[in-house]
Amino acid sequence: MRPFTFPAMKSALLIGALVFSLSLSAEEKPKLHSATKPEPRAGGWMKRHESFNTRVAKGNVDLVFIGDSITQGWGGKGKGVWAKFYGKRNTVNLGIGGDRTQHVIWRLDNGNLKNITPKAAVIMIGTNNSGGNTSKEIADGVEVIVKQIRTKSPKTKILLLGVFPRGTNNADKRRQVNEGANAIFSKLDDGKHVHYLDIGPKFLEKDGTLTREIMPDLLHLSEKGYSIWAESIESELAKLLGE
Numbered sequence: 001m002r003p004f005t006f007p008a009m010k011s012a013l014l015i016g017a018l019v020f021s022l023s024l025s026a027e028e029k030p031k032l033h034s035a036t037k038p039e040p041r042a043g044g045w046m047k048r049h050e051s052f053n054t055r056v057a058k059g060n061v062d063l064v065f066i067g068d069s070i071t072q073g074w075g076g077k078g079k080g081v082w083a084k085f086y087g088k089r090n091t092v093n094l095g096i097g098g099d100r101t102q103h104v105i106w107r108l109d110n111g112n113l114k115n116i117t118p119k120a121a122v123i124m125i126g127t128n129n130s131g132g133n134t135s136k137e138i139a140d141g142v143e144v145i146v147k148q149i150r151t152k153s154p155k156t157k158i159l160l161l162g163v164f165p166r167g168t169n170n171a172d173k174r175r176q177v178n179e180g181a182n183a184i185f186s187k188l189d190d191g192k193h194v195h196y197l198d199i200g201p202k203f204l205e206k207d208g209t210l211t212r213e214i215m216p217d218l219l220h221l222s223e224k225g226y227s228i229w230a231e232s233i234e235s236e237l238a239k240l241l242g243e
Helices: 006-028 044-056 069-075 079-087 103-110 136-153 171-189 223-240
Strands: 061-068 091-093 120-124 157-161 196-197
Touching: 006 196, 044 091, 044 103, 061 069, 061 103, 069 079, 069 091, 079 091, 079 223, 091 223, 103 136, 120 136, 136 157, 136 171, 157 171, 157 223, 196 223
Parallel strands: 061 091, 061 120, 120 157, 157 196
Antiparallel strands: none
16 A cells, blocks of 8 residues: 555645535525525516615615515504604615515515615515425525625614514414524624514413414514514614614
């Protein structure tokens, strides 16, 4: 057997380091799947998306809320609470009912943040993915969204909320998927640019049940639910806004 010379050892180490580096890079990049692949929707969705672009083009945006129907609901059952907490904060609601992570990814790449630098962005997205994606896939989608904002508007502070609880109790399968996603993407909190906050327990009874007083259909918030949301994030949000 030929002796294992120093040059050979050095080459082996370099090759090993290269393989490890490539492997690490692959792990750091979320895989392309349904929750991360940008996808638009048709009909009224596109009209609402374009209305967002029209609004942000006017500038004067200090705060944005990004999400699905639960976020869009700030303009419905949460309208009064919105006026009280965000009416004087130059806030824009970027929520569209039915959206999944992939739809938000497409929107952010197609004008929803164009030429604006909000002081803060509140993200709460993923529950609509829970019927067809794993917790890891949802977390991948959320990670892409966070990275989009960091790239497009580096000065914007991100308040990343855990996906809200849904269903009657902790046995609900889709709630479990959401909780699994929260546990993964909570690690995106860097204490500087991205701040994770799980206010889910605020909506629940002590035994983990969700009442229709808070979420009438066990998914979407009532006016009381929106009050809980606003009050639960106010302290952290004020800090991020520099108030």
